[in-house]
Amino acid sequence: MSLRYALLAILRVGPLSGYDLAKQFAQSVGHVWHAPDSQIYPELRKMEAEGLVEGEQQARGERGHRRLYHVTPAGDAAFTDWMAAPLDYQRVRDPAHLRAAYLEATTPDAARAFLRAHRAQWQSELEQWEGELVRIDTVTNPMLARRIAVTAEQDRERTIAYKRFTYEGLVARARIEIEWAERGLALVDRLSDDPDAGPAGGR
Amino acid sequence: MSLRYALLAILRVGPLSGYDLAKQFAQSVGHVWHAPDSQIYPELRKMEAEGLVEGEQQARGERGHRRLYHVTPAGDAAFTDWMAAPLDYQRVRDPAHLRAAYLEATTPDAARAFLRAHRAQWQSELEQWEGELVRIDTVTNPMLARRIAVTAEQDRERTIAYKRFTYEGLVARARIEIEWAERGLALVDRLSDDPDAGPAGGR
DNA sequence: TTACGCATGTAACAGGTTACATGATTAT
DNA sequence: ATAATCATGTAACCTGTTACATGCGTAA
Numbered sequence A, B: 001m002s003l004r005y006a007l008l009a010i011l012r013v014g015p016l017s018g019y020d021l022a023k024q025f026a027q028s029v030g031h032v033w034h035a036p037d038s039q040i041y042p043e044l045r046k047m048e049a050e051g052l053v054e055g056e057q058q059a060r061g062e063r064g065h066r067r068l069y070h071v072t073p074a075g076d077a078a079f080t081d082w083m084a085a086p087l088d089y090q091r092v093r094d095p096a097h098l099r100a101a102y103l104e105a106t107t108p109d110a111a112r113a114f115l116r117a118h119r120a121q122w123q124s125e126l127e128q129w130e131g132e133l134v135r136i137d138t139v140t141n142p143m144l145a146r147r148i149a150v151t152a153e154q155d156r157e158r159t160i161a162y163k164r165f166t167y168e169g170l171v172a173r174a175r176i177e178i179e180w181a182e183r184g185l186a187l188v189d190r191l192s193d194d195p196d197a198g199p200a201g202g203r
Numbered sequence C: 001t002t003a004c005g006c007a008t009g010t011a012a013c014a015g016g017t018t019a020c021a022t023g024a025t026t027a028t
Numbered sequence D: 001a002t003a004a005t006c007a008t009g010t011a012a013c014c015t016g017t018t019a020c021a022t023g024c025g026t027a028a
Helices: A003-011 A018-026 A037-049 A073-084 A095-100 A108-137 A142-149 A153-192 B003-011 B018-026 B037-049 B073-084 B095-100 B108-137 B142-149 B153-192
Strands: A053-060 A064-071 B053-060 B064-071
Touching: A003 A018, A003 A037, A003 A053, A003 A064, A003 A073, A003 B095, A018 A037, A018 A064, A037 A053, A037 A064, A064 A073, A073 B108, A095 A108, A095 B003, A095 B153, A108 A153, A108 B073, A142 A153, A153 B095, A153 B153, B003 B018, B003 B037, B003 B053, B003 B064, B003 B073, B018 B037, B018 B064, B037 B053, B037 B064, B064 B073, B095 B108, B108 B153, B142 B153
Parallel strands: none
Antiparallel strands: A053 A064, B053 B064
């Protein structure tokens, strides 16, 4: 149910076509809320049916066309209402920790492969998010730059500060996951260490 | 797609009825993978149809009955295959960080309410998980005790060590989320501080 | 003329949520 | 008798995933 608010957040900066929205989405809010094009286009149509956005059909060449969406007052109200409403937290469903709880049921090699993949997964997220932090500080993220351009002078600091805060949180979480995977790898080594093989053994 | 493996993990310890499984589930693996009864019963039936478990109908009083499930060799193989297979990571969809990225669009009070709720949410998870850590150390979690009872002496250390490792990871993550919310609260205070009101102002 | 980027989707399916439905057994 | 707990589900809905489908515009 958050997708529409993620879309509204971007459209509030200025009207966009579904295509452009999807592109902007992927390089801004998509870092915290992924959505494929096949979900964005229908959602925009649904939002239009509910009066949150308005689409304006535009010609593009002879036969081509595109639909430019902008937020209606109702859409703006829906967004600010959502911002002020309590967030509904989903129940935990964490496949990585589920598997971790039963690592004794597999081989040390499989356990290591799982933990290395976990580390790689979060390392890759970490790099994305650290990249975003740099782009926030330098205001080189195109979405943020557009947003700052339409933001009153005295609100720019807050806008940037909350973006930074958000990505700092993501970065901290990624680091924790990486550390956890590394402690797991050390644990596998320790537990699979053949007691007869001496302190350097294990593989 | 992880639900069935969570169910298998529990059933591998010993046969259970859907009802007992659901109860045991909630107080063990349910801490990392939530599932309501209404999902567990049909999943067990599906797993039975696919030959992963076998259900044995038992009488209970005159008219009552219950179905006792146990894992088949195929179910055991499916579980160990899953343990050795790469985990598929879902794309990020994080409502809390989504909202955090746009906190400038709401009032300081709403921002604080959101951050306090976030802290409370993770505080509550943290308490659950820290409680589990204690129950792991004292082997007072009933599921773990049952598992340990059917585990060979030399594998008990590993079984317990991986459970501990799992919950340590969850605890670390909860702490990070709480710290993040607290830094957010400090940030809201700083940003909503009226520059004319002096260092103690802000509300 | 060919490939790449613009532009918009549909369809089938999987997985999870919420609310509801039903009845038996056992303890007080 | 009544309430708690045992016991097992169904149905409707929402969200998200995956794969596929279609055609136009423009630059090399």
